Amino acid sequence: MSDPERELRVSKIRNGTVIDHISGGQALNVLAILGIDGSEGVGVSIGMNVPSDKLGTKDVLKVEDRELSQGEVDVLSLLAPEATVNIVREFEVVEKKRVERPERVVGLLTCPNHNCITNQDEPVESAFEVVDDGVRCEFCGEIVREDIGDHLAVH
């Protein structure tokens, strides 16, 4: 605690959402899920690969003047199951949202199976069932266990 700069890589925000304890290196994928790339003008602070007692390294993401919905938070859980989400107003945490895995995700991921109908230029939206060890394509049964962030349709 003797080096406060090391403790707080990005400063506090007045209003918005703080997503902490994101797995190290996943912050940009989380941003992509939220549809934020900066061009929309929203204030964003990101700390990547910050030393963390709990996770080794972690990412921190602060989005100003935007309060994430529970649905957005649930989708986050796929990439960042350890994440904590705090809603901040006037520098105070007013709500801690629980991160829960959704039962299915629709339109968010692309199936890694090139022969899957969702990859055939057909008007079919991807859909995955969330299973214990990953997500399973509802069309072809392909399972994605690791690096789910690499299959984001929003990239």
Place this chain on the structure above:
Amino acid sequence: MSDPERELRVSKIRNGTVIDHISGGQALNVLAILGIDGSEGVGVSIGMNVPSDKLGTKDVLKVEDRELSQGEVDVLSLLAPEATVNIVREFEVVEKKRVERPERVVGLLTCPNHNCITNQDEPVESAFEVVDDGVRCEFCGEIVREDIGDHLAVH
């Protein structure tokens, strides 16, 4: 100056490179140019759309334990002509690199002309001449003036 948190969105770094005065919303494109997405474990702090007297809003990017080369800095200039690049060691700025536009960029951008030979699965690397108002494809003559970041091959 009465609100230091507003002044310093992301904290100081001990060693590395600080890229400041990036046009608002361009930080992720700059990261992409540098080949950083966080998965390599490098410590990165990003402030996006930070209020700036000079630019209205700006992005700030701090990369720990990495000193950008002059070549990397020159490529940056295409996306962030106003950027300032400082090399930091032990919390002190030891070098201010000048951002200069390169004469040409090879392999970094994709040509927006779909009929260009560089888009035909041929073993041809893209090459653009840097001109006053943008970049010009050396193969088909297509000129990209705005949103150069949208044509990054590294995306």
